[in-house]
Amino acid sequence: MLLLLPTLIGLVVAASIPPSIPHETLEVIPDGWKLHSTAEDSQTIALQISILHHHTDYLDIAHDVSNPESANYGNYLGAEELEASLPEYQRSAAEVVSWLNNHAISKTTLDGDWLHFETTVGQAKELLGADFMYYQHGSDDPVLRTRKYDIPIHLRDAIDFIYPTTHFMRPKWPAKMHLLPRQHIPTGPVTCATSICPKNLTAKYNITHVPADSNSGSQLGIGGFLEQYPDHKVVQQFLKDYGLRHHDKPYKYKVTLINGGKDPNIPAKSGAEALLDVEYGMAIADSLPVTYFSTGGRPARTPSQPGNKVVPRNESGNEPWIAFLQHILKMKSPPQVLSLSYTDDELDVPLPYARKVCSLCAQLAARGVSVIVASGDGGSAGTTTKDCKGPNGKLRFIPTFPASCPWVTTVGATNDYGVAHYSSGGFSNYFARPKWQDKAVSGYRTLLNGSHMAWYNKTGRAYPDVALAGSGYLTAGGGATYQQKGTSASTPVFAAMVALLNDKRLRAGKPVLGFLNPLLYKNEGMFRDVTEGDTDGCEVGSEVEVGFGASKGWDAASGLGEPDFAKLLKVLT
The missing domain is CATH 3.40.50.200 (Peptidase S8/S53 domain)
Known part of the structure; x- marks a missing residue:
């Protein structure tokens, strides 16, 4: 019976891990980018999670106050009024924080609907089922990115996206x-x-x-x-x-x-x-x-x-x-x-x-x-x-x-x-x-x-x-x-x-x-x-x-x- 204990423990652990689904995937990386090098698991990476909004009342308000034919034209919102019109995201944010805590990530900062945290590449790989590598565009500095990542299925209505993961962007000015x-x-x-x-x-x-x-x-x-x-x-x-x-x-x-x-x-x-x-x-x-x-x-x-x-x-x-x-x-x-x-x-x-x-x-x-x-x-x-x-x-x-x-x-x-x-x-x-x-x-x-x-x-x-x-x-x-x-x-x-x-x-x-x-x-x-x-x-x-x-x-x-x-x-x- 003792010989079966590791197997039983493994089954319990597997059952406690919620199933994951692909959230963002890049079949090919954008033109100009190339794989540069592997990343050490100990490397620190800062990630941000955008909490998903489920209604868009603020869009109706924006349309109304911007419509010159509306009686509400020009009745703009203050910062607190706008905040009150935004979707309730605290419950979704709490679910995401709980998920991070279960993976030993305890230090998080919620800025509105934008959740910040730091972890290591190794931990991020385990958390997201991702393969973070260094990619480079031309002679620019290499950056940590992945071509795909997963999230728990129960968080698909809570997470909009995670940054920077599949984001191969190069901000530029046009002048x-x-x-x-x-x-x-x-x-x-x-x-x-x-x-x-x-x-x-x-x-x-x-x-x-x-x-x-x-x-x-x-x-x-x-x-x-x-x-x-x-x-x-x-x-x-x-x-x-x-x-x-x-x-x-x-x-x-x-x-x-x-x-x-x-x-x-x-x-x-x-x-x-x-x-x-x-x-x-x-x-x-x-x-x-x-x-x-x-x-x-x-x-x-x-x-x-x-x-x-x-x-x-x-x-x-x-x-x-x-x-x-x-x-x-x-x-x-x-x-x-x-x-x-x-x-x-x-x-x-x-x-x-x-x-x-x-x-x-x-x-x-x-x-x-x-x-x-x-x-x-x-x-x-x-x-x-x-x-x-x-x-x-x-x-x-x-x-x-x-x-x-x-x-x-x-x-x-x-x-x-x-x-x-x-x-x-x-x-x-x-x-x-x-x-x-x-x-x-x-x-x-x-x-x-x-x-x-x-x-x-x-x-x-x-x-x-x-x-x-x-x-x-x-x-x-x-x-x-x-x-x-x-x-x-x-x-x-x-x-x-x-x-x-x-x-x-x-x-x-x-x-x-x-x-x-x-x-x-x-x-x-x-x-x-x-x-x-x-x-x-x-x-x-x-x-x-x-x-x-x-x-x-x-x-x-x-x-x-x-x-x-x-x-x-x-x-x-």
Whole structure:
């Protein structure tokens, strides 16, 4: 009888372990990634679990307060009111914590519906039935990822996804910097004849708004990621040389640190993207308060691999999008406009993660925040390559994210003759087309007359929504002047315009504009139609599938067109 004891114990243990099911699986890793090396079981890994939501009342609220025809238009929620409208997730979170505790993981942190914990690779393998390895993209630092993981079957209605597991994402900013001949920053705007400066933009887009009131309550927020930092002295010099008005007092931006973000405030550490965003956002927003949200976090780097930087464990594995958006949502008085100049290929972002980020943007809409994002700089081919290979190797145009989220306003780029060839636009493969753009997009699809039919999702959310000049922006920094181009140049300019509109509305006792798109698509006359030019397409052997072209009305190259600020001011304030 004693000989049977180990067998009986084994049966009891097996019976106590709940059956597991596959939760996320990657058949193949995205283009550009390769297996780098194995991981030691003792290596520490930080993981986050997104708790699944079971109802979406907040979406109904976001739609209602953003609908100009609704009696509740502009009745935005405060932080506590939004929290009360969100699904109850405490019970699901408790079930997940209990599961972790049963695997000797006792230290967990619940931040809203986002559960954080640390473990070892060996323990994570046992917990998730996963095989964590080091993967690398190009010359980037190797990161810990797995191609699949399992969860207990009884938690399938509690867990949305676990990060970072099958998430092979490479956050990027779309701006492409072009250095002009090195020279000292001029004492006046003498180079504005050959470059875009703030005064050129005000003339081009009819920005005639009287000086804004810094006490009106209107604010502009700028998202900063990937160790991109502005510098106060450099920005002050730019505003002095190229700003629109002389300020008796220094016009300074505020910096808020999120998720281990930093603010070195040293000219040598300033980044081209951060300077572009802040210099032009502040120049157009005039005297309105501007906050730069320096957000830390990249995919995990391991100190055990030769040549890699050591990243603190509490920073490793953190994707900045969720940390950034959750921080804004918790603010009592968040900026009513956010400018985001970062993008990625939609296919490189796992669907559950994309849905999570987009749901946070919807929650911001319920709070009255306009989220303005860049469409990207790869034309119809996305951000990475021109071969346009979809998840299964099928040739397709590659949409970008978060540009494809229906709860953001996406900005493309134009040049002197029409749409900028590099400006990204297209149709989401993740998100369905919302009703507010049905009419406009249907007209464009009719004009396409079957062109590109096999290259895009005809029912997907279409973007961009608007477009502005995106090439030849003069940016100052490090004792030199630079020219930059990209949708990350046009994005902060449009965001600043919206902040000016909010300034006028608040001074008139009206609510801020909040989620813009339902308003914009109902008032196409506020935009100058862009009808010339095509976006970059896809290279297929010796042939090229030309990208989406501009046309009369809304199109997937320039959206509704370029804004006429005076008309926006008249219609929207």
